[in-house]
Amino acid sequence: MRFTVLGGCGAWPAAGQACSGYIVEEDGFRIFIDPGYATLPRLLERMGAAEVDAVLVTHGHPDHCADLNPLLRARALADAPAPPLPVYAPPGALDAVLALDRPRMLAGSLTAHDLAPGTSHQIGPFHLDTFDLPHHVPNAGLRLTGSRGRVLAYTGDTGPSADLLALAKDADLLVAEATYPERVPEEDAPYLSTARDAGRTASSAGAARLLLTHLWPDTPAAPALEAAAASYTGELSVATAGVSVEIA
Template identity: 85%
Template sequence: MRLTVLGGCGAWPAAGQACSGYLVEEEGFRVFIDPGYATLPRLLELMGAADVDAVLVTHGHPDHCADLNPLLRARVLADEPAPPLPVHAPPGALEAVLALDKPRMLAAGLAHHDLVPGRPVELGPFRLDTFDLPHHVPNAGLRLTGAGGRVIAYTGDTGPSGELLALAKGADLLVAEATYPEHVPDEDAPYLSSARDAGRTSASAGAGRLLLTHLWPDTPPEPALAAAAASYGGELSVAAAGVTVDLP
């Protein structure tokens, strides 16, 4: 089971970077999670658009789903169009990005499925469990369990929630939003997290590794790493394009 970071910037892609985007692979099955701004070109450095087997979208903000549009275009407009792509997202999350083109243009390339917390989904060798986590818009925390029992948990963007411990419990890898190092401004405190929050969640849940993501663009990683390390003693890093994590 391998996770490859395609991008990890929050809000917009910094120069030479991309927003949230992750590729998870096992047994030849490829899941593209959160195709945010500028992630598709990085994905295409690794594989063709037709090689993606499923897409998961945590929520409808464009830094997490904007590149679904060019991904679908690349599949539908190819000389040999790819089969419909299963895309799983919270209800209503894809309305804006799918409206970028006339519905009939991309309809044949998309098999749209709603993510429902408490309703597991089988994706190739993976079991997907989703959790309702607080954000400015509906947000689905994702827990992917591979055929060998390894677990990758991903928060999307989230404020404080008791569901985070269930999402991350015993995960081999937790990918956690950490927009701010220490403290989230009051107006965003119900909807976003800090690296310090992520460290505490990882420690309490017994996560094996922690990958901090969604840092504010052009901010250095060191303050976030230090804030998370104050409570989490496991392996710790920041999501940057090209980072890979192998879970044997």
């Protein structure tokens, strides 16, 4: 299983960067996770739009799904249109991004699947388990198990939750939202996490590797890494465009 970062900025893309967006591959099957702002051009540097086999969206904020629109356009408006793309998202999460075009333009470009809390899906060689994690809007934590038993866990954006330990338990790679290094502002504390929180989760869950993502744009990585390392002693890094992890 290979995991590649297309972008990792929270809220908006910093200059030269992109918001949340990741590719996970196994046995030639490619899943695009969270096509946030500015991620499609980076994906197209690596593969054609028609080579994406499925899309997973954790929640409906545009920094996690806005580039689904140009991805569908690239597939639907090509000289040889691609087959319908399976897209998995919480109920209603895609309403706004799909409303950007008139229905006929993208008709037949996707097959939508609801990620209802606690559901499981088989997507190509991957088994997907979902977790209902707290955010400003419904957010699905994702646990993908590949055909060889390797596990990728991804929080999306989340506040504190006991379910994070089940999501991340013994994961080979935990990709965790870490918008702030040490403290979330009070009004957002139920809905977002810190790098220190991510380190504690990774340590308690026994995750083999931790990748911090969704840092506030234009903030340095060092404070986040230091905060996570206070409790996590495993391999630790920050999600920036081009980072690729072989989960083996």
